Amino acid sequence: MSYYRGICNFCGTGCGHLLQVEGNRVRGVYPLPGHPLSRGRLCVRGWHIHELLQTEERITSPLIREGNSFRPVSFDEAVDFTASRLKTFSGREVAFLGSPRASNEENYLFGKFARAVMKSNNLSLTSDAGLEESSRVLLEGCGLPAMTGSLSALRQADFILVVGGDLTKQNPIIASEIHFARRSGTFVATISPRKTQMARLSQKHLRPNPGTIWLLLEALARALRTEGLVRGDDLEERVENARQYLEYLDSLDLKQASESTGVEEQEIISLARKFYESESAFAFYPVGIQSLDRRSMSALLNLFLLAGKLDRPAGGMCPVTGISNLLGSLDMGVSPAFLPGYFPVEAEESWRRFEELWQVGLNRTPGKSAAACLQEDRSIKALLVVDHDEEIIRHVNRIKELEFVVYFGAYQNAFASLATVIFPRLNYVEGDGTYTNSERRVQLSQKKVEPPAGIKPMWEILSRLASALGQPWPYKSAEEIMTEISRVVPQYSGLSHEKLRASLGLRWPVDDRHPGGTEFPLAEETGRGFKFVFDGAADRRQSLRSGKEGVFPFKLVVGRSNYFWHQNSVMKRTFIPRREYNALLLLYPNGFVEVSEEDARALGLREKQPVRIVSEAAEIRLATRISPDILPGMLYIPYFIEEMISGFLHRQVSELEKNEEFFLPVRLEKVE
Amino acid sequence: MYWLPRDQVRALVNRLAESYAVYGPRRDEVSGEVVFDRLEELERLDLQAAIPYNPPKHALLPQYEEILKYLYSKQSQKVTIEKISKVEPKALVGLRACDLNGILCLDRFFLGQEFVDEIYLEHRKKLFIISNTCVRPFPQCFCVCTDSGPAAGEGFDLDLTCAGQGYLVLVGSKKGQRLVEELGLREAGSEAQNLREKIVAESVSSFDNFALENKAWVSRATNRLTTGFIKPEVWEYIGNQCFECGACSFVCPTCSCFNVEDVNRVDGPTDRVRTWDSCSFEGYTKMAGDHNPRKPVEDRRNKRFFCKLSYSQSKKYLRPGCVGCGRCARVCPGDIGLPNVVTYIRREITGE
Known part of the structure; x- marks a missing residue:
């Protein structure tokens, strides 16, 4: 047998696939026909996940920074070094950035490590926009x-x-x-x-x-x-x-x-x-x-x-x-707002509950997101990051100032170079783990290939660190962690790897009353209170005017995924998606701005004509791309050119990243 | 023709496993679906299983295959090129007729033209093929419209047709004849030929009852495609629904397009890799200098259907490029598998 059942690890759809494994390598991928959601389909990314899984651009050994380079070290040395440094920081001096691509088990332990071992509530996810x-x-x-x-x-x-x-x-x-x-x-x-x-x-x-x-x-x-x-x-x-x-x-x-x-x-x-x-x-x-x-x-x-x-x-x-385990990561409490299972950090009972379950005293002062820490909190000294898949690193200068940065990652990437210590991570086919898709479907992805020698599972790295910091953790497998999750997270109380092995995923809540999962929780469970969510008498008119329409008549919208995916940091390790996603980049190496056909006609713009986009704070030169897809009065810039982000959008970037409703008032000038 | 009792199928497969890696249909325990796979556990072979979700193409044209390795030495200023040969002999057991016809199409593309593809040839030379007649069609089938089933006509070493407690065995090659003799199969008798014809005819007539997912009256579509009388709006309508995933090409038993990539290492040899590719991708036809003869998605879509159904292409394959397996219809996120496209083309003709 060479085709093994699995789950795609790219977006939050959680499609079923068959991975073709030969000689301990993933050689191909095929859609899984009986999957209840994807029903035998995959997208262009899913059809090429085997190309990513074959890349040799792995991190294969723990590394410790020495000056401007890294020295490969033994696992023990990396653990001892990291633990000895972490000991020197208080909880509020450390921030944690988890990965929405990591499994529930990994995210749960990462959160537990932050809160129970490091007493830090500065915990959030990369790429969690919204x-x-x-x-x-x-x-x-x-x-x-x-x-x-x-x-x-x-x-x-x-x-x-x-x-x-x-x-x-x-x-x-x-x-x-x-x-x-x-x-x-x-x-x-x-x-x-x-x-x-x-x-x-x-x-x-x-x-x-x-x-x-x-x-x-x-x-x-x-x-x-x-x-x-x-x-x-x-x-x-x-x-x-x-x-x-x-x-x-x-x-x-x-x-x-x-x-x-x-x-x-x-x-x-x-x-x-x-x-x-x-x-x-x-x-x-x-x-x-x-x-x-x-x-x-x-x-x-x-x-x-x-x-x-x-x-x-x-x-x-x-x-x-947008990402495979984004929902699961939040279920596991990798968030400044919730403890695992959506227990709000504002409530004292939440903390009591977890102190009892984890048998350890917790820091009850709510924390902030890692991004907020880096942006506004000068007291942050150390940062622990898992799989930073964003190509463009925000607050990079602030990160360089930090005393200690730990990076857990499977692939070599731009973020790794900022680390003090690097721990190699398994990729998702090298170990067992569960992933929760958009519809609350928890799916088990089973180990399919042996990892390169010397790479330890995340639970082992964190357990060793926890032990070195005085809290011996007993975990022996991802399965055991799921057993603990089922005790801690009410929505997962009926879940186990054993149960998931025989299914194509179960939708939470999975509990005594819903052993097979729940399709429509609101219809199946009456008695939940409904409430309209609104901010009271907000002034609608005010939020519609920038007051600068005369000087900056265009609304510039920044898109994050129309022509590329995740800044292509993952896609660049594949062949076909890289070619497809890069096609545009090659055509417009310095970026482009989309202008509607109507505006282009009115302004006399030709395709690829250079223009200057001027906002209140900055300006940038880009090529014109005339598009039938946008409205007159609107401009559209895709978010994938580093220079565009750092040189032009840097001040507005946090707002722009949050959501697609945000726009920047700008004007467009022809470059003669 | 010979007779293979059902309980001797294992003996046949065991015999093959002595000299070949055995590939065949098996069922996945949890999803219940059928996969055409390499079988280490020979008892997993299921000749009664439905048409597999994947064609056998991966056994001849792997999705990802290292084809050569080269190393440039700075010192000697020489390049050494090394062929990577991992081709093992394979027995494909229980191929449906559509999939066998798919292999014959691949043969004509890779072997039947001016340049012979050596890597494909090596895979192909080492194949042993046993086809399996569809005594009843499956819901997605329309091979009767593309002249590629439900029974195989050529290209097999042995061909099986299930008849009661065993299989009628047709021999298609010397290799096949040798195996039949080694197994000591008995002749099936004078009525066997008629029986096989009767079984196939029954299968053909049951398409109306069982093959309900797709209808594809290919001949009229071939005519329209060849003469080019299809309005651009029809292609745009189809193109708008294309998700550009490439699935139709990847699951097609006859699609042969590939991509070549070099995997470079800082201080080590470079691997040259061949991977599946698809004409639905924009980058597939993009040329140097940014020119792209097939930039809009609808132009790329119609390319595929020209390749599958136009007369000029059929001349190359000596048959239509579509073998009627219905897989593209099942994997397509846009619901524009070949049968639907044929329907849209017909609708334009008939004005329905």
Whole structure:
């Protein structure tokens, strides 16, 4: 036998695949036909994961920095050295950056190491643009911090609303499911300023001006009111703060909203009706790598609550994660906001619970994200990072100033050169581990090849470090860690590797009442309180004006994944995806700005003509790329050229990274 | 024709395993799906299993294959090139007729033209092929529309047709004849030929009842594709639904396009690697100087269907480039597998 069942490790769809293993090497990949979600399909990335898994650009030995180079050391020496240095820092001087590509077991232990051993709550994930925000919104609104819908049932929906991003590029197989649903009669509507492939595959595409997705979603809710479809008294029974929300909603003027968003009032009303009349409805929005903002997520949730679509089967809110185990990493509490199992850090009981479970005193002062620590906290002295897959490293100068940086990584990359100590990591086929996809499906990926000699599993490295720091950890395998997770994380209480081995994944909550997992938690478990999520009487008008329209007439949007994936740091180790993703980079080596056909005509711009983009803070020279996909008045820059980020966007970058609603007011000048 | 009782299949496979790595269909325990795989445990071979999700192409044209190694020596200023040969003899057991026809297409591409592909030739020379008649079609099949099944006509060493408690065995080569004699199989008798024909005819007539997923009336589409009378809007409609994943090429038994890459090492030899490639990728046709004759996705899509169905291509393969296995329809995220494309082309003709 050479084809072994497994799970793709790229995006948060979690497709099933067969890996062809020969002579301890992964030689090929094939889609797994019986998988409940991917049903025998893979995307261009998934079809080439074997190329990544064959790369020789591995880190194969522990390394310790000496001056400007690294010295290979034994595992013992690396552990002793690291432990002796870590001893010298207090909890609040250390920050931890986990990896959404690492398994649940690895993330759980990483978090436990931070909180229980190092007494640090400065713990967060790379590439988590918006998942934590989405989880907070959902937790507040419906008590479930993740997808309320189900991906395997989306073909049964009447109505699907896709908001933001381009699912066909970010999570192609989920987009494919939506496409199949549409082909069998589901009504699919997309809301995004860009004309994406997802939009092309939808029956309806509403194109709000950049920065106004949230307003369009509120306008859809408002239309349900003006059309007399939703009455207040029914609503008060279903949703806690209905009265306050309706007050907030009814202050919205549909005509004005139509003007600000650039979407015709009639279009808003007819889509609202179509949505309301549907038997079941799904909403999809991206989180991770590229994400919707908090305000839009809330508006979307409110829309679903208002129309009473949330507690029905075959429907719900679907945040789509951009990376394989982004959701699982948050489930495991790699977050400044939650302990494992979504116990909030603000609550004293949470800490008591974990002190009891872990049998150790914890630092109860909530921490910050690693990025926030680096940006604003001068007291941070040490940083521990797992698999930094972003090619562009933020706060690089601050990291260089730190006293101690530990990097755990499988592949050589730019971040490794900043480390003091490097521990090699297994790649995902060299050990057992579970991964949780967008729909809460926990899947076991089993070991398929032997790791290069000397590389230890992450649990062994962390256990040795913990022991050296005075807390002997007993773990002997990933399976044992899952046993502990099942005791600690209520949503995972019914899970074990043994159970997962015989399945193609189970959706949490998996517990006594749902031993086979849960497809629609809100429909299956009544009694959760619903609540509208909104920030009270925020001044809508103010947030729509930059006040500088005259000087900076264009809205510049920065995209994170339309022509590339994850800054290509992973893709560059493959052949075909590298070629495909680099095609554009080769055509525009210094980057490009997309201009609409209308604006290009009005300004007399030709393809590839150099232009200057000027914002209040900086300017940059780029080549023009005329695109039929963007709106007049909008400019689009893809986020993949280092120089563009460091030279132009650096001050705005944290905002730009967070979500795709953010835009920068700029003007465009021709270079003569 | 010979007769192979069911309980002697193991003996046949054991015999093959003495000189070949045995490949064949097996079922995955958890997902229940059928994979065409290398079988160390020979009892996993399942001749009754449905058509495998993957074609046998990987046994002749691996998805990733090192083809040579070279090293440049600075001192002597010489390059040494070394052939990497890992080709082992393989027995492909239980090939469906469509997949056998796929191999024959690959043969004509790699061996039947001006340049003979030596690596492919080495794989090919060392093959032993046993085909297996589909006594009943599977849901995705349309080989009757592409003249490639349900029974094999040529290209096998042995051909099996299930008939009651055993298999009718057709011999297609001297190698096959030798094996039949070594196993001491008895002649199947004078009625065997008629019986096989009857079984195949029954299978063909049951397509209406069982092969329900795809309909592909290929001949009219071939005509339209060859004459070029398909409106650009049809291709755009198809192109808009393409996710550019390459799956259709990777799962196609006849797709032969490949990519060549060099894996460089700082101080060591370079490996030259051949991998599967697909015409659906933009980078596939991109030329130096940024020119791309097939830049828009719809141009790349239609290239594939020209290759599968146009008359000029069929002349090269001596048959249509599509063998009717239906795999592209199952793996396509955009639902534009070949049968649907044929439907869209027909719809344009008939105006339905």
